[in-house]
Amino acid sequence: MTETTRTVRLPDHLRPVTSPRARAAAVVRGPHYRITVLTSRLLRLEYSPDGDFEDRASQTVLHRDLEPPEFRVLESEGRLEILTEHLHLVYDRGEFAPHGLSVKVLGGVSNYHSVWHYGEEGERNLGGTARTLDGVDxxxxxxxxxxxxxxxxxxxxxxxxxxxxxxxxAPGPARAPTATPEDGWTSTSSATGATTEPACATSTGSPVPPRSCRASPSGTGGAGTTGTPRRSTGA
Known part of the structure; x- marks a missing residue:
């Protein structure tokens, strides 16, 4: 007996409402990179050697069709800068690397530590949720x-x-991580993002109470989400 995948469209009442494609006015794009200014505090950063990018909704992010904020783009040879009210991105237009991509949180949060370089997880994080509480005592x-x-x-x-x-x-293509300043930025080159504003999670992810949003990213999706449809396989 040969196993085959049953391709059946999920009924509309079981499908989440999504708006995953960002508006063109929010996108700064080159041959291999795409930077989306979702809010003045939230960036989505993507790098793709073949120039293909992910526009489908994920378990974590259902909505990217947000009103673009005001921002400036400064371009010179080998250098791209994006400035919003709350952050300043500097990028060398190459493959994402710590020496070529950084985002600074504006507003005097810290004189020395409020600059994120690609690949950094960030220090002094206040913590979010646990993947599971199974076996925890x-x-x-x-x-x-x-x-x-x-x-x-x-x-x-x-x-x-x-x-x-x-x-x-379904599994998505290999993407890069995302960075977020608390006032808000995100980066995806596999799928990396940075944010400086926790409240941004309520506009890009599943609805959650504001208090939960500020405490942790729970409720925005993830591997621990229950009741999520998955395609079945059978004979």
Whole structure:
């Protein structure tokens, strides 16, 4: 007996409402990179050697169709800068690397530590949630959350599943991590993001109470989400 995948479109009442494609006015793009200014505090950073980028909704991010904030773009040979009210991105237009991509949190959060370089997880994170409480009896370590004493946090959306055209969850292409300053930035080159504003999670992810959003990224999706449709296989 040969196993085959049953391709059945998920009924509309079981499909989440999504708006995953960002508006063109929010996008700064080159041959191999795409930077989306989702809010003045939240960036999405993507790098792709073949120039293909992910526009489907993921378990973590359902909505990217947000009103673009005011921002400036400064371009010179080998250098791209994006400035919003709350952050300053500097990028050398090459493959994402610590020496070529950085985001500074504006507003005097810290004189020395409020600059994120690609690949950094960020120090002094205030913690988010635990992947599971199975087998836990007492205190346990927390995964990184959306708040940090240095004004930014990193959100890696590269391993979460994406929703396909039939409404099922499927593996996405290899993407890069995301960084977020607490006032808000995100980067995805697999899927990396940075944010400086935890409240941004309520506009890009599943609805959650504001208090939960500020405490941790729980409720925005992830591997621990329950009741999420997955395609079945059978004979």
């Amino acid at each position: 007492g205190a346990c370590a927390l995964e990184p959350g959306l708040m940090s004493r240095y004004g930014f946090s990193v959100l890696d959306d590269s391993s979460t599943l994406v929703f396909d055209d039939d409404g099922w969850l």
